[in-house]
Amino acid sequence: MLEIKNLSFRHKDSKEDLLKNISFDAYKGQITTILGPNGSGKTTLFKCILGYWKPSKGDIIYDGSSIRDLSYSKRAKILSIVPQEHEPPFPYSVFDVVLMGRASHIGIFSTPSKKDYEIAEKCLDIVGIFHLKDKSYTKISGGERQLTLIARALAQDTPIMLLDEPTSHLDFRNQIVVLKKIKEIAINNSLVILMTLHDPNMAGIFSDKLILINSGLKIAEGRSNEIISETHIKKVYGVEVIRIKFDGYNLIHPKI
Amino acid sequence: MKSIKVVIIILSPFLVAWFALFFGAYDVSPLMVIKILINEGFHFFEIGDIPEKAIIFDIRLPRVLLAGIVGAALSCAGVTLQGIFRNPLVDPFILGISAGAAFGCAITIGFLSFLPLQFTAFIFAIISVIIAYSIARFQGEVSRLPLILSGIIVSAFFTAMVSIVKFLVDPHKLQSIVYWLMGSFSLADWRAVKISLLGFLAGVLPIFLMRWRLNVMSMGDEEAKALGVHVKRERILFIAFSTLAVATATSLCGIIGWVGLMVPHLVRMLTGPDHKTLVPLSISAGAAFMIAADTISRTLTSFDIPVGIITALTGAPFFIYLMKRGGKEAWGK
Numbered sequence: 001m002l003e004i005k006n007l008s009f010r011h012k013d014s015k016e017d018l019l020k021n022i023s024f025d026a027y028k029g030q031i032t033t034i035l036g037p038n039g040s041g042k043t044t045l046f047k048c049i050l051g052y053w054k055p056s057k058g059d060i061i062y063d064g065s066s067i068r069d070l071s072y073s074k075r076a077k078i079l080s081i082v083p084q085e086h087e088p089p090f091p092y093s094v095f096d097v098v099l100m101g102r103a104s105h106i107g108i109f110s111t112p113s114k115k116d117y118e119i120a121e122k123c124l125d126i127v128g129i130f131h132l133k134d135k136s137y138t139k140i141s142g143g144e145r146q147l148t149l150i151a152r153a154l155a156q157d158t159p160i161m162l163l164d165e166p167t168s169h170l171d172f173r174n175q176i177v178v179l180k181k182i183k184e185i186a187i188n189n190s191l192v193i194l195m196t197l198h199d200p201n202m203a204g205i206f207s208d209k210l211i212l213i214n215s216g217l218k219i220a221e222g223r224s225n226e227i228i229s230e231t232h233i234k235k236v237y238g239v240e241v242i243r244i245k246f247d248g249y250n251l252i253h254p255k256i
Numbered sequence: 257m258k259s260i261k262v263v264i265i266i267l268s269p270f271l272v273a274w275f276a277l278f279f280g281a282y283d284v285s286p287l288m289v290i291k292i293l294i295n296e297g298f299h300f301f302e303i304g305d306i307p308e309k310a311i312i313f314d315i316r317l318p319r320v321l322l323a324g325i326v327g328a329a330l331s332c333a334g335v336t337l338q339g340i341f342r343n344p345l346v347d348p349f350i351l352g353i354s355a356g357a358a359f360g361c362a363i364t365i366g367f368l369s370f371l372p373l374q375f376t377a378f379i380f381a382i383i384s385v386i387i388a389y390s391i392a393r394f395q396g397e398v399s400r401l402p403l404i405l406s407g408i409i410v411s412a413f414f415t416a417m418v419s420i421v422k423f424l425v426d427p428h429k430l431q432s433i434v435y436w437l438m439g440s441f442s443l444a445d446w447r448a449v450k451i452s453l454l455g456f457l458a459g460v461l462p463i464f465l466m467r468w469r470l471n472v473m474s475m476g477d478e479e480a481k482a483l484g485v486h487v488k489r490e491r492i493l494f495i496a497f498s499t500l501a502v503a504t505a506t507s508l509c510g511i512i513g514w515v516g517l518m519v520p521h522l523v524r525m526l527t528g529p530d531h532k533t534l535v536p537l538s539i540s541a542g543a544a545f546m547i548a549a550d551t552i553s554r555t556l557t558s559f560d561i562p563v564g565i566i567t568a569l570t571g572a573p574f575f576i577y578l579m580k581r582g583g584k585e586a587w588g589k
């Protein structure tokens with residue numbers, strides 16, 4: 001279990017807290033999604049959890065021990081991140097990129113072992129992109145790139161996986177492909193999955209738990225049917241929506 | 257296909273070195289070169305005190321070895337810095353090494369002729385990188401852009417200082433400075449080979465061992481951190497080892513441009529960007545290229561043309577070719 005406890009953050013010379021006393025838990029085998037508009041503090045929260053920025057208050061706890069002040073090499077054995085897809089400066093093969101997930105397991109003066117190669121291949125297989133192994137990472141589609149980065153995070157072999165808006169640059173089909181894969185991995189590998197998403201409907205359908213934040217404050221937390229509602233959406237996004245119940249899900253569509 | 261290319265690149269410095277040993281003002285047959293080399297090692301047969309022996313051992317072999325080691329060092333530092341700066345257009349002199357070494361050379365020739373030139377060139381090359389790194393640190397956490405900018409600042413400063421020295425010294429000394437700045441292996445001897453080997457062991461060997469980390473480092477600071485790399489520490493190590501390699505090389509033979517930029521490019525185009533193979537192949541191809549360039553520089557005319565001129569002359573057409581053809585591949589865009 002990942003526990004975020006009373007986490008606050010402000011920049012050194014700033015007076016304004018970007019995160020205000022945020023607390024929530026995320027569980028193994030489940031997808032926990034942070035939902036909020038741009039500038040609400042989602043990215044700040046991730047940067048604090050990843051150790052890029054030091055929280056000014058609060059703690060981050062995994063299975064009873066604090067991971068707040070861990071070194072990058074120790075943290076990389078507990079947390080992996082799937083960043084938003086990007087282009088690296090050199091056209092590495094998909095396999096090379098996935099293999100990079102093993103960095104925290106490989107000494108500074110050595111190169112990947114046979115075991116690392118096997119793990120990377122297995123992760124390609126789990127994500128279902130083994131056929132892309134030798135393709136150049138710069139020449140595959142956005143969806144395939146996102147899956148490559150998920151395979152890399154899997155190769156890192158951590159109990160917690162963070163995903164930063166994994167669907168933001170993807171078309172409708174690829175959004176579904178990627179989210180289904182994330183769901184499958186969360187259950188099969190019993191990972192703690194923490195991600196951010198833009199689309200409340202997608203978040204509601206694929207997540208076990210939603211955390212709604214705005215201006216650095218947690219507004220609400222709960223199962224998707226409790227969170228996806230006219231009042232919450234109005235409060236956080238400032239738009240009027242209509243809620244529809246379908247097949248056990250709460251869906252929203254904008255009033256037009 | 258790739259494995260054939262790998263084998264060719266690995267063998268290329270030995271093949272080129274063999275050519276370099278029998279090419280020259282004094283004719284030595286290709287077979288005789290091999291005979292002399294084998295004989296020195298194993299004494300299978302007696303070939304007597306022939307002049308070829310002296311030419312090979314006292315003149316050509318140290319020069320070929322020095323060129324090979326220097327080419328390997330420059331190319332290895334180039335590929336390393338391109339990786340950590342995430343930019344395929346970075347060259348090994350980006351942090352001001354060449355300007356620092358040039359200043360060391362200029363003041364030695366100009367005013368401090370009692371000091372060994374190689375020593376001052378080496379010291380100022382190191383000093384320039386330390387200054388560049390310290391300036392970048394004023395910004396707080398050292399990252400790529402401040403480092404490149406401070407490298408430019410340090411280069412500009414030392415280049416200006418070199419100009420002042422050039423302006424003040426007498427024409428005879430000025431000529432020595434200018435000649436040194438163009439880079440040459442004409443003064444190669446066994447002592448220089450030994451020093452270059454030390455620089456190679458101190459700089460290139462550790463980079464070779466750490467080479468796979470360059471893949472991870474080239475993904476950017478935040479990603480490398482998330483993958484478990486101590487970015488700050490490993491970047492300092494890579495910069496330090498590259499600096500040792502380049503400063504040693506530069507102090508021995510002057511400033512030889514383009515090799516560290518061009519060779520990694522070429523190898524990346526041929527065998528891909530994975531640093532696990534890219535680093536050793538760049539080392540190998542760098543050695544072959546430099547030996548070839550030096551052989552051309554000493555055999556093209558009746559006198560020694562500075563090898564820096566040859567490398568620069570190959571550099572320009574090479575990049576025109578790159579822009580026309582493989583550029584997209586090699587730059588990943």
